[in-house]
Amino acid sequence: MTFLEFLASLVSSLAWPATIFLAIFFLRKPLVELIPLLKKLKYKEFEAEFRDALEATPVPPTIATDDTLSADSPGDLLKSRNYYLQLAEVSPRSAIMEAWLELESASSDAYTRIVKPGMKVFMNPRDTAQYLYGQSLITEDEYKSFQSLARLRNKAAHETDLSDMNQKVVGEYVDFCLTLASKIRALQI
Structure with a gap:
């Protein structure tokens, strides 16, 4: 050689x-x-x-399961849990996006009530949650839940393969969003 x-x-x-x-x-x-x-x-x-990202999300203290909630008072949700679960049967991605909008709307409304009463203010949802946490209006676990829910929402919005988003996972995501949104809407400021 x-x-x-x-x-x-x-x-x-x-x-x-x-x-x-x-x-x-x-x-x-x-x-x-x-x-x-x-x-x-x-x-x-x-x-x-490895655990799913949703399993690592801190669980809010109560799960909103009342299907008759409306937007009549600040503590109520805009749409019922049943609405999101029916939507999840057709499109899990849409159910996640809509449930996230519920949480985003609740946090934006709370921020508006605190900072600029009477004015509609748009602020990045992550910054809004950080502000609510900084004002001790939500707990550290709720703030971490908000961040985890935002990451999962981004995954649903930007990734093409959502094969791991089955009905159970989407249902839990909806429950987390609605529970946190309900708590934020009920804040006494």
């Missing part, structure tokens, strides 16, 4: 491992961000299961 044959053989045997190493090296940050979204990882004898 000549030196050139040896070198060709060496390059040939190291090409794939080097390519994989470089791909992982350059994509390490996006790959790390995907880890919380994994449900299950299995390689030969190694197996690991």
Whole structure:
């Protein structure tokens, strides 16, 4: 075997491992961000299961299950839980987006009542939640729930594969949004 044959053989045997190493090296940050979204990882004898993002969401103290809620008083919801569950049967993505709008509207209304009574003010929902938390109007768990719900809403809005969003997951998301929205609407400011 000549030196050139040896070198060709060496390059040939190291090409794939080097390519994989470089791909992982350059994509390490996006790959790390995907880890919380994994449900299950299995390689030969190694197996690991991860919790869904919704399971990691802190649960608000009560779940809104009253299907007769209306917008007659500040503590009430704009639409009933049943509305969102029926929508979820047709389009889970739409149910998530609509439930998020309920929470966004509640937080925006609360912010308006505190800061600019009588004026409709639009503020980023994340900033609104941060403001409510800073004013001790919502608890730390509720603030963390708000953030988790926002992330899941963004996933529903921007990702094409929602195969992990089954009826149960969407129902829990709706319950979390409506519970938190109801609590925020009922704030005495």
